[in-house]
Amino acid sequence: MVYLTQGIVLGLYAAILPGPFQAFMLSKSLQNGWRHTLPLAFVPLLTDLPVMLLMLGLLAQVPAWLMDYLRFAGGIYLLYLAWNTLQRYKASADAAGNLLQSSQRGFFQSIMINYLNPNVYIFWGTVGVPIILEGLESSTAQGISFILGFYITLVIALAVIIFSFGSVGQLNPRVQRFLGLFLTLLLFSFGGYMIWQSVTIWIA
Secondary structure, three states: OHHHHHHHHHHHHHHHOOOHHHHHHHHHHHHHOHHHHHHHHHHHHHHHHHHHHHHHHHOOOOOHHHHHHHHHHHHHHHHHHHHHHHHHHHOOOOOHHHHHHHHHHHHHHHHHHHHOOHHHHHHHHHHHHHHHHHHHHHOHHHHHHHHHHHHHHHHHHHHHHHHHHHHHHHHOHHHHHHHHHHHHHHHHHHHHHHHHHHHHHHHO
């Protein structure tokens, strides 16, 4: 139960912790509604899970320079996405026929955000994988219980957040626009901060 509880707590923490993926996900839920954005709740299964398996093999021995380049590339990509999102809010509303295509783009864009986010690698290399290995030393069930608790909680919590923000946006267009612009600024901030972190390390 200890490892299952740890997985649930960390899964909930990962879902509500402000970050590039969360900001992009909420922005998409406001633009497209919760029904079209709900698949984004499953993105961590496609991104975090491979990273977790990679870290289980490498045991957090990823070189620091790789993290720096990932952080810089992720920052550039976030600035690009934030600029595109801002242009959509300044323009007229998308036609209904373009909604599905926008949702599909958002799904693959969110995958790229997570793969280019060094925090995913840092979390699994320094926190998640050590807990799993510790649990596996006790029994296979203990290690697996942490993984299941983490991902089930994460997906459910992300789905609830998407539904909540998507519903608010549909009920009040002014709230939708305000929150959308705020989340776009968050994307700009996350992107700029990630680039700044990389540059300061390189010039140090």
